Amino acid sequence: SASSTTAQSSGFTPNSSAANKKMQTFYIY
Numbered sequence: 001s002a003s004s005t006t007a008q009s010s011g012f013t014p015n016s017s018a019a020n021k022k023m024q025t026f027y028i029y
Helices: 005-010 017-023
Strands: none
Touching: none
């Protein structure tokens, strides 16, 4: 999947509200 390595290491998912706020630009699902 195309996501930032930081997001992967932190265990964030595109469905997570926290990830959506902080990492939305990094997710390309």
